[in-house]
Amino acid sequence: MTFRTIDELRMACLVLPEGNDTSATAAAARQSILTKPLGSLGRLEEIAIWLARWQGRAIPRLDRVHVLVFAGSHGVTAQGVSAFPAEVTAQMVQNFARGGAAINQLARQTGAKLVVKSLEIEKPTADFTQAPAMTADELLEAVNAGINSVQDEADLVCLGEMGIGNTTAAAALAAALFGGTARDWVGRGTGVDDAGFSRKVEVVDRALAHHAKALADPLEALRRVGGRELAAMFGAALASRKRRIPLMLDGFVCTAAAAVLARLAQGGLAHAMTGHVSAEAGHRKLVDCLGQRPLLDLGMRLGEASGACLAVDILRGAIACHSGMATFTEAGIAEG
Numbered sequence: 137m138t139f140r141t142i143d144e145l146r147m148a149c150l151v152l153p154e155g156n157d158t159s160a161t162a163a164a165a166r167q168s169i170l171t172k173p174l175g176s177l178g179r180l181e182e183i184a185i186w187l188a189r190w191q192g193r194a195i196p197r198l199d200r201v202h203v204l205v206f207a208g209s210h211g212v213t214a215q216g217v218s219a220f221p222a223e224v225t226a227q228m229v230q231n232f233a234r235g236g237a238a239i240n241q242l243a244r245q246t247g248a249k250l251v252v253k254s255l256e257i258e259k260p261t262a263d264f265t266q267a268p269a270m271t272a273d274e275l276l277e278a279v280n281a282g283i284n285s286v287q288d289e290a291d292l293v294c295l296g297e298m299g300i301g302n303t304t305a306a307a308a309l310a311a312a313l314f315g316g317t318a319r320d321w322v323g324r325g326t327g328v329d330d331a332g333f334s335r336k337v338e339v340v341d342r343a344l345a346h347h348a349k350a351l352a353d354p355l356e357a358l359r360r361v362g363g364r365e366l367a368a369m370f371g372a373a374l375a376s377r378k379r380r381i382p383l384m385l386d387g388f389v390c391t392a393a394a395a396v397l398a399r400l401a402q403g404g405l406a407h408a409m410t411g412h413v414s415a416e417a418g419h420r421k422l423v424d425c426l427g428q429r430p431l432l433d434l435g436m437r438l439g440e441a442s443g444a445c446l447a448v449d450i451l452r453g454a455i456a457c458h459s460g461m462a463t464f465t466e467a468g469i470a471e472g
């Protein structure tokens with residue numbers, strides 16, 4: 137799946153497949169006969185049914201978990217919006233390749249395949265306080281890169297990113313998609329001080345004013361105030377939906393990118409769960425806007441798909457119970 141025009145891409149977002157009702161119904165029926173009071177496994181029960189729906193399998197599996205991390209560079213870093221210099225993006229990509237980042241450890245411990253995709257990190261997007269971050273072709277190239285990173289064989293896709301300056305882009309994008317001003321969405325990202333935080337608020341408000349007339353269209357908002365790794369995450373979210381592969385979202389930046397799909401199509405993120413709520417100020421509000429309930433709340437604000445990857449073990453717990461527990465009949469236990 138590769139898109140040559142934004143209109144082609146937009147049309148594709150309007151025809152999204154639904155999950156498999158038969159598998160979901162079978163999974164729900166099984167949950168009702170396992171040796172536990174119905175509902176006593178709380179969200180683990182919902183998770184088993186959700187995975188069954190999107191995998192089209194009454195007993196879901198997580199043998200092949202793919203963690204996709206996209207990296208991009210941001211022209212808006214020229215405005216002094218991050219606690220770290222822009223070159224850290226490329227340096228962290230090298231760290232991923234050498235196995236030294238947090239996500240390398242988390243992916244290994246959960247048995248997931250980690251794929252890191254650099255999106256022209258030597259070429260930052262335009263500073264979106266002055267011009268659209270990307271041209272239409274640049275947007276399409278990044279979206280297509282995300283789409284083509286999703287492989288049919290995956291049982292679950294975890295999404296994440298790396299990009300100095302991208303919490304500024306995500307705040308602007310969230311404001312474009314859900315309204316409000318910079319104050320509603322800006323957080324401290326990698327840890328900017330009070331002066332940096334004020335600059336960030338002013339930068340996002342200036343960007344929102346500069347692009348005001350064009351932000352009602354979610355794809356145009358992504359092009360104007362997003363970034364390549366956000367575009368790629370949006371593409372991967374779309375591709376996983378097209379292939380009916382369940383999707384695990386990460387923190388603020390990842391969720392803002394995926395939110396573009398929810399704004400283009402009602403129920404566009406029905407195949408997605410959010411692995412954790414980030415400590416980044418706007419994330420809680422963003423997941424609320426999307427009707428998402430994050431699985432973990434660990435005060436993390438790293439990105440890299442780290443929260444998404446950690447949540448995989450909760451899914452594994454849900455599947456272990458769903459597939460391995462005895463039924464009331466098998467165990468000879470009286471039903472309530």
Ligand SMILES: O=C(O)c1ccc[n+]([C@@H]2O[C@H](COP(=O)([O-])O)[C@@H](O)[C@H]2O)c1
Pocket residue numbers: 217218219220297298299300301302303304324325326327328386387388389390414415416419436437438439440
């Ligand atoms: O995803 C989040 O919730 C999140 C919150 C704070 C920081 N980050 C990561 O930090 C980087 C962006 O922070 P900043 O301050 O440069 O905008 C980028 O590489 C993200 O992966 C990510």
Ligand SMILES: Cc1cc2nc[nH]c2cc1C
Pocket residue numbers: 220224228297298299326438439440
């Ligand atoms: C060191 C470092 C690692 C990261 N991983 C994701 N975002 C990051 C930002 C920084 C600064």
